[in-house]
Amino acid sequence: MSVETEFTPPPWINDKFLETAFQSGEDNNLIVRCKYIKPATASGDNYLSQMYRVHVQITRRGKQEDKSIIVKTVPFTEAMLKITSNGQMFVKEMTMYRDVLPAMHRALEKVSPGTCERFGAEYIYSITDSDKPVIVLEDLKKLGFTMAERLNGLDMDHCLLVLRSLARFHAISLALREENPNMFQKFSTTIFCEEMRSDLETFFTVNIAKLAQEVENWAGYERFATKLHKLSENAMGIWINSVAMNEGDFNVLSHGDLWLNNIMFRYSEETGKVEDVRFVDYQLCYWTSPTVDLLYFLNSSPEINISENYDAFLGDYHKTLGKTLTILGYGTLAPTLKQLTGELEKRGAFGAVAGVSVRVVVQVDRKNIPDMDKVLKEGQSVHFSNEYKEAMKKLLPFYEQRGWL
Structure with missing residues (x-):
């Protein structure tokens, strides 16, 4: 039976609601x-x-x-609903789409007219002061954007396109904050904090502990079992400490959830090559080191055969970051490549946690989609696909070599 046959539209998405949404921005x-x-x-x-x-x-x-438009509202599941509510996620996302992303685009258009694409969908309408917040956006699919196949991960062309757009996003956020610090007041907190530990920790501990048990039966990988058990015990603390903003670091507005499913691509009709990118799901934006986004993305989303090209990726990102800051008139704020590399290595264990725990969701197969309520409330682990297991056989030795595990 198809999804469409089983689907019952929510009754509140009706002509009256839609008319209100469109009239809010027009006559x-x-x-x-x-x-x-x-x-x-x-x-x-x-x-x-x-x-x-x-x-x-x-x-x-x-x-x-x-x-065609997208209407976005809160999740059905109890555990995820609690997280989105406590984290003020819809308020943050509304602010991003309504205020921050348009300001970013205007800033780039001012210094480089006609050459800059937007970072996300255009905002149409929102309701955030109720128990059922709603955001209405343009449909990027109608503009030719689509999600990439997630089981195998992103190739080099996709990754470089993402990292260059991310560098521009980070650079513009810093320039805008210099001009208007109040724009980013809502982004000084994150759900990854001690107050939310009990709501989130199970996801990390259960899945990493399950991998520790799994590798005990992989010939040549048995030594990772002890390291993974230790990582499981410390994973939430590593995550909290790594995403925290340190005043001495180079800090920007991070996307906060930059994995493959929160990125859409457009491809050339002539060559089939990827040519443009948009980010979606701006619910976890937070002011912190850009290496949080870099480590999260690079460990969760690329193909496993290119996932260890950190030096090349970081160098390309740093070049675009510096160039964009210079164009915006804030070139003196750019960090050195050495500084950026140091911040990334300092958070290396965070990269390992992301690689082990986020990639398991990225590479889960369609037949075994996890019930996040059971994962978070009952400690049910996510099913390990063959693609995920192959990724771990490649990444675990790499994490060990870099001292991240």
Whole structure:
């Protein structure tokens, strides 16, 4: 039975709601009618929200226009709902889409007119002062953007495109903060803190401990069992300490959840090569070292045969970061490559935790999508796909070599 057959649209996404959404940003002399609603993501593609793709017909001054939008609201599961509520995630994301991302685009357009793409979907409407917050956005799929296949990970071209866009995102955030510090007041806290430890820790401990048991039966990998058991015991503390902002570091606005499923790509119709990128899910943005985003992405999302190219990736990121800061007039704020490398190595154990625990969700197969309520509340581990096991056989020796494990 197909997803569409089983799906029942939420009754509150109706003509009245949609008309209110569109009239909030335009004149009120328009009529909006809902044509149909579908789930916007497949199972396993998103855990911190429910997303719907809504096709509408807009009548304005006698002319009709069909449009596709994304309506995003809170998750169904109790554990994830508690996390999103306590972390003020929808308020943060609304602020990103409504205020911060447009300001970023304007800043780049000012210094380099007509050459800069946006970092995310355009904002249409939001409700954040209720027990069921909602954000309405343009549909990036209608602009040609799609998600990459996650089981095998991203190749070099995809990774470089992501890192260059991330460098521009980080650079512009720093420039905007210099000009208007109040813009980023909502991003001084993160869910990865001691107050939220009990809600989050099980995910890390259970899955890393399960991997420790698994490697005991892998010939030549038995030595990693003890190291992984220790990592399991310390994982949440490592994560909390690593994402914390240190005043002495080079700090920017981090995306906070930059894994493969929160990135969409557009491909050339002529060559089929990847040519553009957009980030989605700005719920975990937080002011901290850019190496948090770098380690999170580089350990969770690339193909395993390129995931250890840290020096090349970091060098390319650093070059784009410095160039963007210079164009914006803040070149003196750029860190040296040595400083950036030092901050990354200081958080190396965080990279190992991300590689072991986040990649298990990235590479889970469609037949074994985890129930996050059971993972977080009951300690149920995520199923290990063959792709994940192969990734660990490559990454564990690499983490050991770098002293991260």
